[in-house]
Amino acid sequence: xxxxxxxxxxxxxxxxxxxxxxxxxxxxxxxxxxxxxxxxxxxxxxxxxxxxxxxxxxxxxxxxxxxxxxxxxxxxxxxxxxxxxxxxxxxxxxxxxxxxxxxxxxxxxxxxxxxxxxxxxxxxxxxxxxxxxxxxxxxxxxxxxxxxxx
Amino acid sequence: xxxxxxxxxxxxxxxxxxxxxxxxxxxxxxxxxxxxxxxxxxxxxxxxxxxxxxxxxxxxxxxxxxxxxxxxxxxxxxxxxxxxxxxxxxxxxxxxxxxxxxxxxxxxxxxxxxxxxxxxxxxxxxxxxxxxxxxxxxxxxxxxxxxxxxxxxxxxxxxxxxxxxxxxxxxxxxxxxxxxxxxxxxxxxxxxxxxxxxxxxxxxxxxxxxxxxxxxxxxxxxxxxxxxxxxxxxxxxxxxxxxxxxxxxxxxxxxxxxxxxxxxxxxxxxxxxxxxxxxxxxxxxxxxxxxxxxxxxxxxxxxxxxxxxxxxxxxxxxxxxxxxxxxxxxxxxxxxxxxxxxxxxxxxxxxxxxxxxxxxxxxxxxxxxxxxxxxxxxxxxxxxxxxxxxxxxxxxxxxxxxxxxxxxxxxxxxxxxxxxxxxxxxxxxxxxxx
Numbered sequence: 128x129x130x131x132x133x134x135x136x137x138x139x140x141x142x143x144x145x146x147x148x149x150x151x152x153x154x155x156x157x158x159x160x161x162x163x164x165x166x167x168x169x170x171x172x173x174x175x176x177x178x179x180x181x182x183x184x185x186x187x188x189x190x191x192x193x194x195x196x197x198x199x200x201x202x203x204x205x206x207x208x209x210x211x212x213x214x215x216x217x218x219x220x221x222x223x224x225x226x227x228x229x230x231x232x233x234x235x236x237x238x239x240x241x242x243x244x245x246x247x248x249x250x251x252x253x254x255x256x257x258x259x260x261x262x263x264x265x266x267x268x269x270x271x272x273x274x275x276x277x
Numbered sequence: 278x279x280x281x282x283x284x285x286x287x288x289x290x291x292x293x294x295x296x297x298x299x300x301x302x303x304x305x306x307x308x309x310x311x312x313x314x315x316x317x318x319x320x321x322x323x324x325x326x327x328x329x330x331x332x333x334x335x336x337x338x339x340x341x342x343x344x345x346x347x348x349x350x351x352x353x354x355x356x357x358x359x360x361x362x363x364x365x366x367x368x369x370x371x372x373x374x375x376x377x378x379x380x381x382x383x384x385x386x387x388x389x390x391x392x393x394x395x396x397x398x399x400x401x402x403x404x405x406x407x408x409x410x411x412x413x414x415x416x417x418x419x420x421x422x423x424x425x426x427x428x429x430x431x432x433x434x435x436x437x438x439x440x441x442x443x444x445x446x447x448x449x450x451x452x453x454x455x456x457x458x459x460x461x462x463x464x465x466x467x468x469x470x471x472x473x474x475x476x477x478x479x480x481x482x483x484x485x486x487x488x489x490x491x492x493x494x495x496x497x498x499x500x501x502x503x504x505x506x507x508x509x510x511x512x513x514x515x516x517x518x519x520x521x522x523x524x525x526x527x528x529x530x531x532x533x534x535x536x537x538x539x540x541x542x543x544x545x546x547x548x549x550x551x552x553x554x555x556x557x558x559x560x561x562x563x564x565x566x567x568x569x570x571x572x573x574x575x576x577x578x579x580x581x582x583x584x585x586x587x588x589x590x591x592x593x594x595x596x597x598x599x600x601x602x603x604x605x606x607x608x609x610x611x612x613x614x615x616x617x618x619x620x621x622x623x624x625x626x627x628x629x630x631x632x633x634x635x636x637x638x639x640x641x642x643x644x645x646x647x648x649x650x651x652x653x654x655x656x657x658x659x660x661x662x663x664x665x666x667x668x669x670x671x672x673x674x675x676x677x678x679x680x681x682x683x684x685x686x687x688x689x690x691x692x693x694x695x696x697x698x699x700x701x702x703x704x705x706x707x708x709x710x711x
Contacts, residue, residue, distance in 0.1 A: 181411065182370070183367040183368075183370040183371050183374075183411055183412065184367070184371075184410075184411035184412065186700075186701060186708070187701075187704075187707050188707055188708045188709065188710045189707040189708070189709050189710070190709075190710060191709050191710065191711050192711045194711065205704075205707065206710070210410060210411050210412070210413065211410065211411050221710055223304030223307075224304075226304050226305030226307075227304060227305065227711060228302065228304060228708055228709070228710045228711075229710055229711050230710045230711070260304065262413075
């Protein structure tokens with residue numbers, strides 16, 4: 128088995144694959160004589176810029192199961208997880224629970240709970256005094272919607 | 278005139294680094310004993326605190342602790358360098374964000390130059406907390422006026438939990454107190470052999486060494502140890518090396534999972550090592566003029582026939598072309614190969630590096646090159662372009678192109694029975710969340 132490394136959250140020197148650079152043209156196209164600045168390229172867009180604010184603290188995880196489907200998170204989705212963020216009430220987080228990593232919505236009030244976003248499952252209320260071990264905060268979802276090989 | 282600011286170095290060292298990496302995505306292992314094994318699953322190279330508590334020693338061969346592993350359910354892992362390398366680079370990036378000058382000293386250690394900084398202990402805590410939150414790895418931080426003292430401060434941070442993992446050893450009185458407590462063998466660069474020789478001179482603690490006469494140490498030992506004495510006294514002699522010294526040689530070699538006895542297999546293995554070495558060489562933007570090939574049997578199995586040999590060739594001009602290098606490597610292999618031995622290890626080494634164009638080609642080299650005005654790169658026309666294409670395909674992860682001497686099925690590859698997923702570097706091996 129061999130997976131294709133398309134890039135990773137940290138652009139370490141080991142990642143030699145160049146970014147996909149999509150030029151963003153800021154000049155308006157007008158009829159008539161071309162502006163001398165027309166082909167001036169303002170910047171390039173990189174999806175990492177959009178999804179990864181703290182490269183050193185960002186990890187990707189793969190979703191299993193349907194416990195978060197009402198939050199728009201489905202099996203096989205890749206989640207972008209930022210460990211640099213402080214988890215707040217309402218955040219979708221990765222937590223370790225019973226020796227497993229799990230994705231749930233965090234509620235801090237009135238009680239600390241991990242809430243699945245699927246009516247099939249019950250919220251998990253933390254015991255008084257128990258410490259919740261949060262791995263990181265989910266910031267984006269990456270879903271491939273076209274599953275053909277080409 | 279103002280006195281120059283006295284230097285402050287910090288050593289940041291990850292705790293039980295490989296074992297900690299193995300636990301990162303495995304909350305079920307949080308309080309469990311974990312050991313990581315060396316190449317070919319031979320010896321223990323890292324232990325979690327729980328494994329240390331069981332009395333498992335560093336570098337112990339794994340077969341010697343089989344019953345411990347069974348009895349206490351010790352979790353055993355093969356070295357997962359993809360994972361450790363990625364986690365390490367995250368730690369180093371954070372350090373670079375927090376401190377302007379960083380020397381990456383090893384995969385799990387870095388020196389920082391903190392000269393001029395106030396509130397060192399608070400900064401050390403910030404480093405520790407940030408790395409723990411962002412990457413999930415525990416580190417200890419030791420700070421002192423010299424690198425040698427910073428190492429000892431780090432040692433103290435690890436050894437004494439009351440320090441909270443951060444020790445500011447800039448105060449002379451604290452230095453003296455700590456040095457008096459530590460056996461001289463704990464000092465950076467003083468090994469077991471040196472400690473024995475020092476013991477004969479009644480130098481037992483780090484403080485004894487610090488109070489020795491530097492010139493006498495220089496006479497009886499070396500300038501290196503004299504420098505250590507000065508460093509222990511707070512005189513900074515070893516500077517921060519931000520840019521790693523350029524590589525002097527490049528080795529690609531492995532121990533075989535199962536001994537290799539056939540020439541064809543060895544040929545394949547060496548062709549593969551040569552290709553890897555050439556790829557690294559091109560990545561560094563260098564060409565090599567010297568190539569060595571070596572092979573050896575397992576000298577720990579003395580009942581088997583023993584043989585080891587190596588051969589070296591100096592090329593007419595430097596090259597980074599896999600084809601040139603492989604051709605030479607195979608020629609060398611033919612010279613040193615002997616039938617009838619179970620070979621344990623083989624490899625290639627490249628040395629004598631040049632940047633393309635910096636070597637003056639010999640009068641008798643291919644003259645076409647002088648006219649094309651491109652730096653010399655390999656002995657064969659179109660070499661540079663071909664190698665670029667090969668590298669881009671091989672680095673894409675979509676597959677490998679290779680010379681026909683290399684083989685697809687690497688049956689001679691190293692044994693890695695307990696390898697964890699490449700959690701952070703392969704899309705198909707991401708941690709799974711429910």
